[in-house]
Amino acid sequence: MKKSLLALAALGVFTGAHAQSSVTLYGVVDAGIAYTNNVGGQHNFFTSSGNLQGSRWGLRGKEDLGSGLTALFVLENGFNVFNGTLGQGGDMFGRQAYVGLSSSQFGTVTLGRQYDSVVDYTGPLEVGSQWGSYFAAHPADLDNMNNTNRVNNAIKFTSANYAGFTFGGLYSLGGNAGQFNRNQIWSVGAGYANGPLQLGAGYLNVKDPNYSFWGNNANSRSTTTTPSASNFPSSRVISGFASAHTLEVIAVAGAYTFGAATIGATYSNTQYKDVGTESGAGLNPVGYKGGSGKFHNAELNFKYQLTPSLLLGAAYDYTKGYGLSDAKYHQAMLGADYFLSKRTDVYVDGVYQHASGTDSTQHAAVANINQLSPSSTSNQVAAVVGIRHKF
Template sequence: MKKAIFVLTAVGSIAGTANAQSNVTLYGLVDAGLAYANNVGGQKLYTASSGNIQGSRWGLRGNEDLGGGLRALFVLENGFNPYTGRLNQGGDEFGRQVYVGLTSDGYGSVLLGRQYDSVVDFTGQLEAASQWASLYGGHPGDLDNMNNTNRVNNAIKYASANYHGLTFGGLYSLGGVAGNFNRNQIWSGGVNYSQGPLTLGAAYLNIKNPNYSFFGNNASSSATATNMSGSQVYSGFASAKTQQVIATGVAYAVGSATLGATYSNTQFRGLGETAVTGLPSGSPKSGDAKFHNVEANFKYQLSPALQLGAAYDYTKGYSVTNEKIHQAILGSDYFLSKRTDLYAVGIYQHASGKNSFGANATAQITTLSPSSSQNQLAAIVGIRSKF
């Protein structure tokens, strides 16, 4: 009996030690609501809309203490539509992100897998859409990926430790095409500084053959046709050899108010140099398509439970495109608890000039189909609960 008690005590002690040195956490959120648009192809639209403020997800996060300040870690994160139960991100099982790596408090992390690029990591949180304005309030078509529409496959990422508010990092994605080292290659880098009321961010992203490597990197993607069909702002530029994004952002808190701004320059270079089937005849066959985007945003914590927001966004195309887009956003977020909130967002957009197909531009709020006119108005209400 004494031997049995000793064995049980020893096993319990070992299990307790293992539990203290490693852990796995289940986490996630469900975000669902209703959306209205005044003009989608000339008709009013009422629809069930999910993942508005944040994409609905569940995931597993784990780490193991290896000693000497070194830890192993992993993340598996699935995106889904709560209205249908279907997978998001083109049907990928863990389409949001999945990676494994090593991390040190003093030196940072090295991670391998499907991951976020540096624009998302270092400037994305400074855009209104990533805070309170919903994915509908993203920059047109999320052309600069600040709202994290696209992930990066085959990625090797370094993320630094936090040095008194300063963080930096970079990502490189192997193209994986035999005999062509540069095809489908992606790399990015960025830096962020956050101290007291001030946050600053800057990042660079370079994507080879974006139609396949960035927009077409999930289970439902085409290996020959266009995968850039989400927005007429850039859909005609799927034949680009390279997409480049330079992004910066700033936020400054004054009492209950936070003032913010972002700027991005997005370029689709070398049009016609990537073979793509199914592009409309009006799509440009050569040259570069370039965009400036400027956003000013404001949020105010009216009470511990209620947050209000406002933003204005301007997009200007140049070089082979001259499309101009003005967008105004108002929103509110009411927190029933730390985990559950109710939100309402309204977006108005006006477009002019020529779109990426060379046709007269019509308004197209992100995630919606184009309006039949230069204007489009949308309103979204919903609930988000985290676990």
């Protein structure tokens, strides 16, 4: 009898502890067939992973510590569904990896590889993070609204929700002895969501972006200690600015829903400052000796829930360079997303881009849709048909 009572007591303790903590396995598998009419003068059909959302699997855990305090962690891996390779430059948990504490009264503090405030508060309102696929992101994702880059070594605070208002900030330690500001990243932002209205604003400041922002993964071509090459994307929209000392982004966004329709808009000002400052072979082939590559970007997007299963979308984006580049990019997007269930949908998206002026490489600007190689002309078209499953 005593042994039975002890066993029941032990089981009760275990069950109580288990009820206060949990670990969840989750993920997205997104795959499609894509087409572009001009990559270096040739059309191309290709497989494309992670179109509406990056393909991923992750572990999310929490433990109730009592008095409104919770311990939490997230480990999230990105991958290419067509060949099984790691995403985010070869990092095992390249999408997110953090641990922290959360207070129901004040907010959450986390440590690890995380998203910046521009991504958190304005990213969800740009079309590339909704129904438009990564092709529909702003050219070269120059303002990081589409979450191309994460932040390593980050300390982050996210407030509790106060009647729809939230705010937060992030600071990343550079990690260079004797150089406190080297590779430093910081950002702040705020958002408001109440009923049909959603608003967001974010600021991002990145020192030495070739190393701290584009060079913070396993397959980086160049690091602060071995500055041998540019880590910037090949997109001519920004590739000429790899030697910039600072990247600065200011972004605002908003959306309003009326009935089955939602209209949204975003604006960002992005500046690659002091171009020519960073040393390293291949960082400055143009020979810049100062100045800044600057961009205004404005997007107007619209989506309509035609039926409970069918979503239609349209958007227009305009990018205007000034400073070291006067390139202009006009981009139009159309899309449709059909939900077979709550977790599985099929989609089709199309993007058209037209370029003019002089780009970051000081050549005549050519169309260069996000994540694609440059066109040989001022125009480029891309389309993708795919399926997404969430678990």
